[in-house]
Amino acid sequence: MVVCICNAIRERDVRAAARNGSRTACQAYRAMGCQAKCGQCVPVARAIIDEERAVA
Incomplete structure (x- = not known):
């Protein structure tokens, strides 16, 4: 799934970060060498990161 269209960041990239x-x-x-542009993806990215942290 594409999380950030502006930077072409996929879910797997956010999970890896x-x-x-x-x-x-x-x-x-920043770890991927970019930054959020329009901000629409930030809530989705946060949810993915929270999910990964809960599993760890």
């Missing part, structure tokens, strides 16, 4: 220590959407995006 969360597993590698990103705790926020902004941290995850």
Whole structure:
């Protein structure tokens, strides 16, 4: 699933960033070398990160 259309970030990318220590959407995006642009994706990215952190 595409999470961020502006940066072409997929769900698997956000999950990998969360597993590698990103705790926020902004941290995850920085880890991928980009930043949130329009912001529509931030709530979805947050939910994915929270889900990964709950599993860990």
